[in-house]
Amino acid sequence: MLKKILVANRGEIAIRIMRACREMGIPSVAVYSQADTDALFAKYADEAYCIGPAPATLSYLNIEAVMQAAKNCGADAIHPGYGFLAENPKFAAACEQEGIKFIGPSSRVLTLLGDKVAARREMIRAGVPVVPGTNECVTEFDQARGIANEIGYPLIIKPSGGGGGIGMTIVANEGDLAKALESTQAIATTTFGICDVYIEKYLTNPRHIEFQLLGDSHGNAIHLGERECSIQRRHQKLIEESPSPAVTTRMQAKMGAIAANAARLVGYEGAGTMEFLFSEGKFYFLEVNARVQVEHPVTEMVTGVDIVKEGIRIASGLPLTLTQKNIHITGSAIECRINAEDPLNDFVPTPGKIMSYHAPGGTGIRVDSGVYASYTIPPFYDPMISKLIVWGRDRHEAITRMQRALYEYIITGPNNNIPFHKAVMENPRFMKGQLGTHFIEEETTLLADMKAIMEREIPLEARLPHVTEYKKRVAAIAAVAAVRQMYS
Numbered sequence: 001m002l003k004k005i006l007v008a009n010r011g012e013i014a015i016r017i018m019r020a021c022r023e024m025g026i027p028s029v030a031v032y033s034q035a036d037t038d039a040l041f042a043k044y045a046d047e048a049y050c051i052g053p054a055p056a057t058l059s060y061l062n063i064e065a066v067m068q069a070a071k072n073c074g075a076d077a078i079h080p081g082y083g084f085l086a087e088n089p090k091f092a093a094a095c096e097q098e099g100i101k102f103i104g105p106s107s108r109v110l111t112l113l114g115d116k117v118a119a120r121r122e123m124i125r126a127g128v129p130v131v132p133g134t135n136e137c138v139t140e141f142d143q144a145r146g147i148a149n150e151i152g153y154p155l156i157i158k159p160s161g162g163g164g165g166i167g168m169t170i171v172a173n174e175g176d177l178a179k180a181l182e183s184t185q186a187i188a189t190t191t192f193g194i195c196d197v198y199i200e201k202y203l204t205n206p207r208h209i210e211f212q213l214l215g216d217s218h219g220n221a222i223h224l225g226e227r228e229c230s231i232q233r234r235h236q237k238l239i240e241e242s243p244s245p246a247v248t249t250r251m252q253a254k255m256g257a258i259a260a261n262a263a264r265l266v267g268y269e270g271a272g273t274m275e276f277l278f279s280e281g282k283f284y285f286l287e288v289n290a291r292v293q294v295e296h297p298v299t300e301m302v303t304g305v306d307i308v309k310e311g312i313r314i315a316s317g318l319p320l321t322l323t324q325k326n327i328h329i330t331g332s333a334i335e336c337r338i339n340a341e342d343p344l345n346d347f348v349p350t351p352g353k354i355m356s357y358h359a360p361g362g363t364g365i366r367v368d369s370g371v372y373a374s375y376t377i378p379p380f381y382d383p384m385i386s387k388l389i390v391w392g393r394d395r396h397e398a399i400t401r402m403q404r405a406l407y408e409y410i411i412t413g414p415n416n417n418i419p420f421h422k423a424v425m426e427n428p429r430f431m432k433g434q435l436g437t438h439f440i441e442e443e444t445t446l447l448a449d450m451k452a453i454m455e456r457e458i459p460l461e462a463r464l465p466h467v468t469e470y471k472k473r474v475a476a477i478a479a480v481a482a483v484r485q486m487y488s
């Protein structure tokens, strides 16, 4: 087993990983930027080292600084979490060179999957259904026109070095093709340093469904079912759930087996996700996310598998103890990402000091956060405050439990998107499970619904007039006042 793990990340995911370390008896080491001196993850770790100034390029993205800290503290492994260096093949290679275990796939696999055109080709070879499109990079207009005529419009041009939606251009007809090709190549070059782009048939309003995978270093791979992540805005997921209300048990078993087999064929080690578009009953491969994802807890809630612990076991060289037959999906789980952002002002980030904080609890509730009352959310990073995850015996119970939990949740100080989540949780289309990637744009009443919810809420100060001392208020708030609003 690994002996000491440096966590090359911050916030809730750093704590999530350190919690797994603690349960496994493995000491954890935090590295933090000057902006994160007061952050919870830096306190939670067994050891913590400041590795640089606030900007991520000088700290969390600084490979030399992270490697130096790992060597200095004698860590034999690094967990990259998500974002930052998580899918960086150069970082994984640096770890391999130094004899420090990178907890995740090898630099070879990260290179392969990071090249989205190469990944497409590999997945076709492995028998995974992909979106109709090109299997090599497109450089010239004439080449693009030929391909476009074969697959038909609308189509989408994507940077091969990208992923997650950045720089993608939808093309409605041939008249727009030349400009779209040029602009996507330009964005690809500036954002990813490679001008390579590829073309796919554009699917209008599909669902976004992904399979959770675990592969070990002994050639075993399994899947833990799917997550539906269709509720997103500008390529930022906001709500995720498992299982998808659109996927039958049969489809889950079939696609999961295909995805796990492909992971095994590429030699995938650790936790990973295979992303698909799901349209008219069919799955189309998009890309592999070669890391543990933000939304992994919904899968943990319905399978009972600790995905982070499994990743650490795999990185220690141990074979998977779970077989596909051991994996059973029980009930339904939903995650709401609670962000410091203003839902009334185009969701602009609102970092700042959390004045009072009370997280929901009780049956079936999980809150993964890196904050506390009086903590100041720094402006330099992602403004996520926490992830609120609920489990229910079925989707309906999960939704009503999420409603209850959102009304218990007290965060004062920065504006946050809890009212938005409250509006979605009572949206009729959401409740029916009729989701798609354009859900938020299409549900044009969401903003007004949210405003109505905010207006009917009684201000916190007015809820407990008889309690004068501020601390007493904070304690009493969740117990009585918050939930009542749900029915007001």
Ligand code: MV4
Residues within 6 Å of the ligand: 131, 156, 163, 164, 165, 200, 201, 202, 203, 204, 208, 229, 230, 232, 235, 275, 277, 286, 287, 437
């Ligand atoms: C697509 C697509 C439609 N057709 N590809 C955006 C994120 C990245 N992983 C892939 N994305 C998309 N690729 C084809 N051929 C639509 C999207 C897309 C999307 C996908 C998943 C979740 C949200 C999305 C929002 C807009 C567009």
